[in-house]
Amino acid sequence: MLETAANDHKTGVTSDQAHKGDATLYEIVIVGGGAAGLELATGLGNTLASRKKARITLVDKSRAHLWKPLLHSVAAGSLDFDEHALDYLAQAHWHHFNYRFGEMIGLDRAHKQLQLAATHDEEGVEITPPRSLLYDTLVIAIGSITNDFGTPGVSNYAIPLETPEQAVRFNHRLVNACIRADAQPDPVRPGQLHVVIVGGGATGTELAAELHRTTREVVAFGLDRIDPERDIHITLIEAADRILPALPRRISDATIQLLKSLHVDVRTNSKVTEVRADGVQLADGGFIPSELVIWSAGVKGPDVLGRMDGLETNRIGQLVVTPTLQTTRDPDIFAIGDCAACPQPGGAGDVPPRAQAAHQEASHLVKQLPRRLKAEPLNPYVYRDFGSLVSLGRFSTVGNLMGFLVGKNFFIEGYFAHLMYRSLYKMHEAALHGLVNVILGTIGRTYRRRNAPVVKLH
Structure with a gap:
């Protein structure tokens, strides 16, 4: 049986949170520690939670975060996962939010309960039991999964x-x-x-x-x-x-x-x-x-999104949201990142599932959720396309920048494009650690790489 809160929902306290502190704090639960979810938890932790205006809880089924656009470099062996992984527990401690290890398996919207599966270690020993978390506002940011289109094998x-x-x-x-x-x-x-x-x-x-x-x-x-x-x-x-x-x-x-x-x-x-x-x-x-x-x-939305107590999904399983990033059937539930189908103004289709969109949506909610706590109307999110870049390793980087500065789009490649590509990751790191820590971390990683093979060998 799922662990549930003994207190009334309005207190915003679950049974595994009641001993943590003030039971009257507004509960914001974020599911998914990818680029969007972790940036949002960090931003709200630094603003709302640090001032005791809300309790922020991040839920993820992994222990550490890696910026998703780096996965191809890890697979190729040109980047060491351990050098760039960020422990959720440490980030939560540094930035005033709570981290809960678990996987979302269901939702009870009537009682505002998020249901989590049990977790186990590599030997099958249970780490955390099945449980539920209460929320006042829920943000789903669990990303996307690969679509195999039913292809055999x-x-x-x-x-x-x-x-x-x-x-x-x-x-x-x-x-x-x-x-x-x-x-x-x-x-x-x-x-x-x-x-x-x-x-x-x-x-x-x-x-x-x-x-x-x-x-x-x-x-x-x-x-x-x-x-x-x-x-x-x-x-x-x-x-x-x-x-x-x-x-x-x-x-x-x-x-x-x-x-x-x-x-x-x-x-x-x-x-x-x-x-x-x-x-x-x-x-x-x-x-x-x-x-x-x-x-x-x-890509498609994770299968669990089809079991979210009647929330609307599109043909590829993403949660359909309004321009304020609230789900169409429940204003207390938001969705951001690749798992969300957010319309663009003028019928231009949905916001594309890109890292820059996840970053923008997280930054938007960092500003809007404090307004929600004060019962103020939310401003709509408007996607800004700054262009697209493709990194081809040490050989080249190509892409285009949108004309927000010069009035037209222009094609870039080579070293300048490579710097722009790297700046996207640095923007993500800065949102999590601050600019000074990003500079120091980059210097440290550069020094360590000079004393190691250029490719992962184990």
Whole structure:
């Protein structure tokens, strides 16, 4: 049975919070510690919670946070997860909010209760029991998951890039495959060290470029029986007529030329119908041998959003929200980030699931939720598109900046584009730690990297 609060809901106290302090504080619960959720919890912790105006609680099923656009670098081995991971418990302690380890499995809107599943360690021992949390305002920010479109074999033989654990898992599989190929008495099998990336969006494209370098770096550390040019092959598959279909064509064209110069096999207008242990089957009858498959073809809302006590979802499972980011059927529940379908003014479709949108939505609610506590009307959120950037590792960065300064959009590439791309991550870090700490942390990581391999080897 779920653990519930003994107190009346209006006190805003659950049974695991009652001993923490003032039982009359307004309860704001945020589910999901991604870019949007963690920035929101940090911002509200620094403002409302530090002044005892509300109690802020962040719920996540993981222990540590990593900025999602970095997952492809972790998978490729060019970035060490441990160097960039942020512990939720520590962040909560530093910024005056509470962290609860758990996974949302349901919702009781009538009693304003969020239901959490039990958690267990690697040996199956229970860490936390099933329980419920009471809220006055609930913000759902659990991101998105990979959409496999029901393709057979994806769950068995392909790895998505939704979490740091999956990125680390692929990196281990890649390094192990190289060591295994070098140690075996027989020649490298066709497809043994071939990597197929299904989905030519930003994640798949960036991973393809990053893998070209890191696979060769791994082999260079004494794996002499592997010939990178002969034995390692990277294929990027996209069902649309071009890679990066959501971005301007000029970015797509520049990216595909660079990938081809790296000998990445780019296949557009190609649909995968099955993933097998030895490769992927295409709709046109072709077959690509590969024992290393990444699936990054499309996203959807997590399945749990369909069990949120009648909240409205769209065709891909996202929560439908109003311009104030409140869900359409419950004004006490907000949704932000990739799990939210937020309309843009003028019928321009929904806000795209991008890191800049998550950052903007979190910043918006940091300002608006204090207004809600004072019963003031909420201002609508308006998405501002500052452009799109695609990092191709050390080779290049390409993108476009929107004309909020010069009155028109313009294409950028090279070192300046790379600096702009890195600045997006620094903006996220600054929202969590402050600018001074970001500068000091960057200097420290730079020094440590000078004394370590440029690629993750374990």
